[in-house]
Amino acid sequence: MTELSLTVYFAFYAYLIMLLIQWLVATVSKAKRAGAIPGKLEPELSHESFTFRAHRTFMNTLENSPLFVGTILLAFTLNLTSGVFAVCVWVYVVARVIHMVLYYAIATEKNPSPRSYFFLIGLVSNITMLVLVGIRLLY
Known part of the structure; x- marks a missing residue:
């Protein structure tokens, strides 16, 4: 195992x-919410609720994980x-x-919110990684 691949494994x-x-x-x-029902989030919750933001943070990560x-x-x-792949x-x-x-800390429904910029940075990084994998497949 190279030091570079170990870096990617740690990431x-x-x-x-x-x-x-x-x-x-x-x-x-x-x-911790009163009357919490497993698997069901109250529909009236929005960004002012930490529970909503924590749920959406996790769901957003799950949506981007595959x-x-x-x-x-x-x-x-x-x-x-x-090395470029490792950096990405x-x-x-x-x-x-x-x-x-930022999602945990900032209760806003403004779009784009500060967290949107980091979502985009992650997306561009992931697209770059996918392109690098495609190039590796070709060569």
Whole structure:
């Protein structure tokens, strides 16, 4: 295992830890609500509610996970050890962490919100990773 691939493994591990933290925060936040029903969020909740924001943070990460996880796993399979790829993985993970923190901290329905910029940074990073995997497939 190269130092570069170890860096990517650590980034992927950090992403999985972040996902676990989001799940725990969303679950505990919801469970603390009076009359909480498992699997059901009150429809009147919106961005002013931390429970809503924690739930949406976790759901947004889940919605974006298949592309990221699939790209990473394909890169691992292809033994892609590009420095650019490693940087993109870390940029994606850091952008998702900042997105999470901003979603927890800022109750706004304004669009774009500050978290939107980090969502876009993560998206561009993921698209770049996917392109790098495609190039690796061709060569």
